[in-house]
Amino acid sequence: xxxxxxxxxxxxxxxxxxxxxxxxxxxxxxxxxxxxxxxxxxxxxxxxxxxxxxxxxxxxxxxxxxxxxxxxxxxxxxxxxxxxxxxxxxxxxxxxxxxxxxxxxxxxxxxxxxxxxxxxxxxxxxxxxxxxxxxxxxxxxxxxxxxxxxxxxxxxxxxxxxxxxxxxxxxxxxxxxxxxxxxxxxxxxxxxxxxxxxxxxxxxxxxxxxxxxxxxxxxxxxxxxxxxxxxxxxxxxxxxxxxxxxxxxxxxxxxx
Amino acid sequence: xxxxxxxxxxxxxxxxxxxxxxxxxxxxxxxxxxxxxxxxxxxxxxxxxxxxxxxxxxxxxxxxxxxxxxxxxxxxxxxxxxxxxxxxxxxxxxxxxxxxxxxxxxxxxxxxxxxxxxxxxxxxxxxxxxxxxxxxxxxxxxxxxxxxxxxxxxxxxxxxxxxxxxxxxxxxxxxxxxxxxxxxxxxxxxxxxxxxxxxxxxxxxxxxxxxxxxxxxxxxxxxxxxxxxxxxxxxxxxxxxxxxxxxxxxxxxxxxxxxxxxxxxxxxxxxxxxxxxxxxxxxxxxxxxxxxxxxxxxxxxxxxxxxxxxxxxxxxxxxxxxxxxxxxxxxxxxxxxxxxxxxxxxxxxxxxxxxxxxxxxxxxxxxxxxxxxxxxxxxxxxxxxxxxxxxxxx
Numbered sequence: 326x327x328x329x330x331x332x333x334x335x336x337x338x339x340x341x342x343x344x345x346x347x348x349x350x351x352x353x354x355x356x357x358x359x360x361x362x363x364x365x366x367x368x369x370x371x372x373x374x375x376x377x378x379x380x381x382x383x384x385x386x387x388x389x390x391x392x393x394x395x396x397x398x399x400x401x402x403x404x405x406x407x408x409x410x411x412x413x414x415x416x417x418x419x420x421x422x423x424x425x426x427x428x429x430x431x432x433x434x435x436x437x438x439x440x441x442x443x444x445x446x447x448x449x450x451x452x453x454x455x456x457x458x459x460x461x462x463x464x465x466x467x468x469x470x471x472x473x474x475x476x477x478x479x480x481x482x483x484x485x486x487x488x489x490x491x492x493x494x495x496x497x498x499x500x501x502x503x504x505x506x507x508x509x510x511x512x513x514x515x516x517x518x519x520x521x522x523x524x525x526x527x528x529x530x531x532x533x534x535x536x537x538x539x540x541x542x543x544x545x546x547x548x549x550x551x552x553x554x555x556x557x558x559x560x561x562x563x564x565x566x567x568x569x570x571x572x573x574x575x576x577x578x579x580x581x
Numbered sequence: 582x583x584x585x586x587x588x589x590x591x592x593x594x595x596x597x598x599x600x601x602x603x604x605x606x607x608x609x610x611x612x613x614x615x616x617x618x619x620x621x622x623x624x625x626x627x628x629x630x631x632x633x634x635x636x637x638x639x640x641x642x643x644x645x646x647x648x649x650x651x652x653x654x655x656x657x658x659x660x661x662x663x664x665x666x667x668x669x670x671x672x673x674x675x676x677x678x679x680x681x682x683x684x685x686x687x688x689x690x691x692x693x694x695x696x697x698x699x700x701x702x703x704x705x706x707x708x709x710x711x712x713x714x715x716x717x718x719x720x721x722x723x724x725x726x727x728x729x730x731x732x733x734x735x736x737x738x739x740x741x742x743x744x745x746x747x748x749x750x751x752x753x754x755x756x757x758x759x760x761x762x763x764x765x766x767x768x769x770x771x772x773x774x775x776x777x778x779x780x781x782x783x784x785x786x787x788x789x790x791x792x793x794x795x796x797x798x799x800x801x802x803x804x805x806x807x808x809x810x811x812x813x814x815x816x817x818x819x820x821x822x823x824x825x826x827x828x829x830x831x832x833x834x835x836x837x838x839x840x841x842x843x844x845x846x847x848x849x850x851x852x853x854x855x856x857x858x859x860x861x862x863x864x865x866x867x868x869x870x871x872x873x874x875x876x877x878x879x880x881x882x883x884x885x886x887x888x889x890x891x892x893x894x895x896x897x898x899x900x901x902x903x904x905x906x907x908x909x910x911x912x913x914x915x916x917x918x919x920x921x922x923x924x925x926x927x928x929x930x931x932x933x934x935x936x937x938x939x940x941x942x943x944x945x946x947x948x949x950x951x952x953x954x955x956x957x958x959x960x961x962x963x964x965x966x967x968x969x970x971x972x973x974x975x
Contacts, residue, residue, distance in 0.1 A: 375872040376741060376858065378753045379596045385740060397870050422594055422857045427871030449857075451600045454592055457857070474598040476760060484597075495598060499758030 328415040328443050329468055329490045332366040333525040337580045338491075338547030339364055339538070340527055341554050341573055342419065344371035344387035346396025348562050350404050355566055356558070361414045363570045364577030369446065369549065372401060372420035379448040381502025383552040386559065398428055398436075405440035417444040417470065422457065430458050434465035444468035444490050452484045473518060473526075474498075475510050485518035491525045492518055494545060496532065502552045503533035512544045535579035542580040550576060585774025588897060590890035593773035595860045598757045606764070607775045609680045614782065623675055630704065631660050631667045633786065637794035637951070642921050643937075650944035652937055653803070654924070655791055655953040657815060664927065664956030665787060665815040666697035670766055672783035674701035677764035684708040684759075687766040688752040690717055690745035690811070691882035691929065692724025693956050694768030699733035701766075709733040712751040714743040717881045720964055742875045745811075745885045749859055769812025770889035773860030777889050784818025791951055792822050799949060805940070807832040808953040809932040810850075810903065811883035813892045815955035824900060832940075833892060834932040836878035837905035845877035849888045850896055850903035856887075863893040879908040879968060882929040882956075910935040912968055915958060927956030928965065 332338055341360045345353050353370070360368055371384065373391035380388065405416060418437065425433045425447070437445070445467055450457060452471060462469040468490035473481055475498055485492060496511045497504060515526045528541040529549030541548045557572060558565045585591050585607075593603055613619040627633040636656040644652045657665035670687075677685055685707050689695030695711040702709035711728050715737045718725050728735050736755075741747040749772070756765045767776045770784070788806070795803050806823055808816035810833035823829040838846035846852065853864035858873055866874040866886040878884040895901035911928055914935035919925045926934055930953070937952045944950070958965075966973035 376746065376750050378750045378859070379598075379757070381754075382740075392872065423865075423867070423873070424871040426857050427854070427867060427869070448596050449594050449860075451593065451595060451597050453600070454594055457594075472597040474596070474600075476598055476601040478601055480597075480600065498598060498760060500754045 327468065328413065329367065332415050333491060333546055335366065337542045338366040338525070338527060339577055339580055340367045340369055340547055340549040341365050342369040342371060342549060342551035343558065344373055344384060344391050344555060345401045345404065346373060346391035346394055347387040347555070347558060348390060349394050350396070350400055352563055352565065354404055354408060356569060357408050358411065359566045359570045360573055361412050363573035365414065365573060366547070367415040367417060369417045369419045370401065372398060372418050372424055374421040374424055377421055379500055381500040381552060383556050383559065384501050387555045398424055398433065402436045402440045405442055409441035415443040416441065417446055418442050419446040419448070422447050422450045425458065430461045434461040434467050437467045438465040442467060444470050446470045446472070446493055448472065452480070473514050475508070475514065477514065481514055481517040482521050485522045485524070488522050488524040491527050491547065493549065494526050494528045496528050496530045496541065501530055504531035507531050507537055507541065509544070515545050535575040538576045539579035548580065585778065587891045587894035590862050590893040591774055591777055592862050593860055594857050594862070595773045596757055599753070599760065602756065602760045603773055605680070609676060610775050610779050613676055613679055619675065619679060623672055626671045626675065627668065627786065631671060633660070634790045635659050637791060637798065639798065640922050643918070646921060647938065647941040649941040649946060650804070650948035650950045651946070652941055653795070653949065653951045655787060655819065655951055657787060658926065658930065658954045658957035662697045662700050663959065664693040664697065665784060665818060666694045666768060667700070668786055668818065669768065669780050669783040669814060670694070670697040670701040673764065673766045674698070674705050674707060677707065677766070678705050680764065682762055682764040684763045685766045686710045686712065686752055686755055686763055687768060688745065688748035689713050689768065690748065690884060691880065691927070692717070692721040692728065692960060693882060693927070695728050695733070696724055696731070698766045699728040699731035702733065703731045710736060710755070712736045712738050712748045712755065714738045714745060714748050716743040717745065720881050721960055724960055745881065746873065769814040770817045770891060771812040771859060771861055771887060777861065777891055780814055781817045781821060781891060784814050785821040787815065787818035787953060788820060788822035791819065795951065802826055802829050803949040803951045805830045805832055805950045807834060807933045807936050807950060809883060809929045809955060810835045810888060810892060811885045811929065813889040815953055817889060817891055819953040820901060831895070831901035832936060833901055833903040834906045834936045835903055836880055836883035836932060837907045838877045838879070840907055841905045846905070847876035847878040847884050847886065848905040849886060851905045858887060861890045863890040864888050864896070879911060879964070880928045880932065882927070883932065904936055906932040906935045912965060914938055915961070915965060924954070925958035926954050927958050928961040930954045930956055
């Protein structure tokens with residue numbers, strides 16, 4: 326059993342997101358330890374991209390900060406290698422397709438496997454185009470996570486039937502970012518997915534308070550929280566560890 | 582060939598949230614593209630609203646001055662709204678209407694596509710919102726006001742380089758947030774399938790007319806068809822009917838800004854490499870880590886770091902050639918055509934004129950070049966004046 330599946334097997338999974346290299350590599354490394362200590366079950370590390378079309382303003386700005394600070398895929402692989410000396414927590418890269426494609430997808434996956442990345446989330450690669458990475462992921466033992474959206478309709482069953490690791494269920498239309506209210510239509514998506522797969526479902530996009538995290542965790546097997554954490558990093562810079570830790574503990578408490 | 586692919590290029594690399602809309606659009610286009618109800622209405626609009634067919638004009642003075650190949654100009658600048666963009670938007674907005682959509686959104690660079698989209702939306706009673714990079718709203722202030730006059734809401738995009746690339750990203754984000762009642766009128770032969778195919782089909786009227794008009798004027802096909810390439814819609818529209826005619830050379834003129842060796846250029850074919858961005862696999866200006874490069878051209882409409890996937894395939898196969906043209910050459914061509922023929926071309930189109938100025942003198946007098954003038958240059962007058970150091974503001 327791989328680390329992702331194990332993590333979901335223990336309890337409702339809390340999956341925080343940070344953009345790698347924002348504000349710098351050193352803080353990202355410390356953030357990973359902070360998040361793990363504060364109750365995260367898996368951690369998503371965003372590979373910064375110049376033009377992230379699925380991101381709202383908060384993560385978009387983080388991506389810009391990270392690139393300006395000189396973050397690259399190679400530096401992120403090194404970061405993960407360092408992190409792996411201290412923690413076994415499942416780590417996923419959330420990356421747009423182009424940085425992987427241009428790096429060379431086989432070489433990218435080999436580095437993922439070598440560094441200790443468990444899975445990949447690629448928001449601009451829909452199920453129909455998964456062949457772009459699937460073989461290289463499989464060859465290197467990197468789990469390719471599929472996404473479902475409120476608009477997936479009859480596609481849910483097809484995508485869910487082939488899912489691995491977990492299903493990333495997008496809570497609402499639009500891009501990443503905090504939302505005051507989250508639609509419960511995602512419950513229907515999760516239910517349809519569960520008809521065809523035992524792979525756990527995690528809900529993301531818009532979850533920004535412990536209350537929302539609790540609500541969504543009740544509907545699914547895990548919750549993904551990105552922009553709310555990234556906003557704290559933006560506000561506090563190198564001093565973000567404490568507020569991020571505290572916020573994450575609040576999420577943990579609300580989910581349990 | 583696999584659906585939506587041009588060789589290895591094309592595809593639909595977009596967030597899951599947009600997949601249903603893209604599949605719905607693909608199905609609707611397949612259904613309506615050959616329905617007489619649709620094709621009849623579109624033909625009527627193109628004729629009586631857009632003013633097609635556009636003229637194929639023999640540039641006698643230019644030809645005599647250059648002393649080589651005969652030069653004909655395909656006058657897309659004479660279309661309603663002043664560019665070839667109207668061909669595509671009439672098709673897409675009509676299709677959106679058939680699909681029951683009530684709102685259209687679009688990106689724009691120079692503003693030509695935005696103006697065309699706003700025009701078609703006004704005509705067909707659609708709500709319309711346009712996304713335009715802040716830098717472009719400043720370069721093309723008049724077009725912003727023009728869109729607003731037509732009833733569109735213009736959003737100034739302040740992310741990234743604040744130009745066409747960022748406007749496309751912003752429009753994709755907006756589409757993902759409101760997809761049920763909204764159609765994204767993409768302005769070029771780029772983005773996810775079916776856009777590269779659909780937009781090409783709507784623009785192919787340019788090349789079909791060139792063929793007929795050239796037969797009427799000269800009783801034969803031209804030797805070269807040249808057009809400017811940003812995303813590549815007027816170029817593919819001009820080329821498409823000639824792809825099977827191996828005797829006709831196809832030349833795409835891309836924006837080299839300050840020169841292909843200067844970082845400030847937008848010459849995707851000369852400097853780019855294969856990547857996956859904005860829904861498609863194609864050539865992009867990017868770094869070794871796949872970060873999309875900030876590009877530059879005096880022409881807001883060519884200031885884009887990628888190119889449509891069908892052009893990528895035409896480059897690889899060698900069926901078309903792509904040449905870089907600098908700002909300086911484009912401005913010189915802009916001046917030349919204005920003074921020599923009394924036609925002020927869009928600065929985008931001036932890139933293709935510049936290639937003709939370079940190539941025609943070395944060709945025999947019995948050779949024929951067709952240059953597509955994709956748009957008119959009224960929108961560029963202030964920017965060209967500023968380029969030359971004249972302090973002119975709109």
